[in-house]
Amino acid sequence: MATDAAILTAAERLAPRPAPRWAKALRNPRTIAALAVILLTLAMALCAPWLAPHGYKDQYRGEENLAPGAYLLGTDDLGRDILSRMMYGAQVSLAVGLCATLVSMLIGVAVGLLSGYFGGWADSVLMRFTDTIAAFPSLLLAMAITAVYDRPHQTMAERIAVLIFALGIVGWTGMARLVRSQVLTIKGEDYVNAARALGAEDRHIILRHVLPNCVSPIIVVATLAIGGNILGEAGLSFLGLGVQAPFPSWGGMLADARNYVDTFWWQAVFPGTAIVITVLAFNLFGDSLRDALDPKALK
């Protein structure tokens, strides 16, 4: 035992501790830029009533289709300030993009976890249901749902809730399949066997061992889905199933501008750029978040 102890102290010295993961992730300029864009967009959306130079439905007769200048980002075909409309539109785009993703994430993760972990007939039933939902063209299904809930005199909040619900319902199948495949891998790992040998209950194993090890792909897919849902909302708005005009959304503005792309380019370019930059920021931020959440990523 004495010689043993001597060997141990030599062999078992620990490697020096790396810097905290969060600190390291936050030092990355990519993370800072992405976070800045997201916070800025959020701030603009939330503060639109105070920050916007004009109201979103204020029309200035005789000042239609003005190029950027007196109006910072120009005006649209009805003489409305594009900058102000984009700030209000950010509210819809962000609310729908974030909340619909949250809804589909919750459904997808729950279905994937149960299906992958328990297997057997639960797996068969849940995955066939997933296949069924996935078999519908997603925008068509979302349209059907929004159309069913399209009632006169809906308030803004009700309309947004319908959009979130519709996009959330059609968007979870990919997540469910992804989580299920992750669970199938993790289920066979020895740390899960160790937990079972210790007498852990299924709920404990799912929440403490399986779910935490699925987090990275969930976050990546969810951030990609935010972009997809912002675009989905744009598509629905374009088809007249989105928020009620004259309230703007980025997708709706893009749709309105489609006839003027070659003449009044700013009407399409600015909302389009806003979508691209926001989606990109969410993707980059998701990447950084994954790195920060993965203990192995930054050694």
Place this chain on the structure above:
Amino acid sequence: MSEPNAVSQAQAAPAGQGGPLVEVKDLRKHFPIRRGLLSSVVGHVKAVTDVSFHVGEAETLGLVGESGCGKTTVGRSLLRLVEPSSGTILFRGKDITQLSNAELRPFRRHMQIIFQDPYSSLNPRMTVEQIIAEGPLIHEPGVSSAQRREHVMELLRRVGLPPESADRYPHEFSGGQRQRIGIARALAVNPSFIVCDEPVSALDVSVQAQIINLLMDLQAERKLSYLFIAHDLSVVEHISQRVAVMYLGHIVEYANTTDLYADPRHPYTKALLSAVPKRSPDDVKERQILGGEPPSPISPPPGCPFAPRCPIAQPECSKKLPELEQMGAPSHFVRCPLVK
């Protein structure tokens, strides 16, 4: 002596002290192979067939055999991590084969496992303290967090890890250190029996010795019983009192360590032992090289599973599976009538 059962009964007596701690009778695990739309069973992987043995208090039983011979399946079946197809597992005389998960829980803390792969056996998202405290949290929910932390610190000290390991993640440790964490996790619930599933085969030789010594010290301190699964015969010789040799799901030889190494009977055991490197250049050894591969456990050969590769096989070997028979020392059992 003709039934496999007879082995465990004959062996039970010398272990003494009111029967063995763990006893396995006719353990069988055949994994179904499912195919097609209706997942109909088209065959079985016969991983383990009618394996019987026992492990006494504070004793180590070595279980050796090449990859794929079913030794890991045996170890995992004992803990019901793999559900046995048939057979009985007794812990302190109590049959745990049919218990539900909830009924099994009180037994779980007495029977633990140490895994081969020190990388996949620790959850990468839990700190070492969380990993070690998991068992105590399940079995002693009422303990204060300070006491629990103290318990973890004590275990870390005992397995030779510095106390500051507690707040770190598994990836910050080397293979040997991770294996110590795995040992601490198993010890945390004060088990009396531990399945060591090739605990050192993934480690460097120098580290292997440290882990083996740690396991032996712990055994002496805590009166632990081990089922020590390995393919390295010298390690098994060092740590075990008795050894069972497995081939293609069957135990082919079962004896006290000294008897087995001094007087190996079964041709497979002889071949295995001849593959152990010599300890000194002066040792004269007859090297026996086996031809071919082990047959597939999906369609094992009729009769003795070793017959197709056996240097002394006779035509009748492929007709009927030989029984384990006592030969040589009183507790030496061999599944081969030709070497009697």
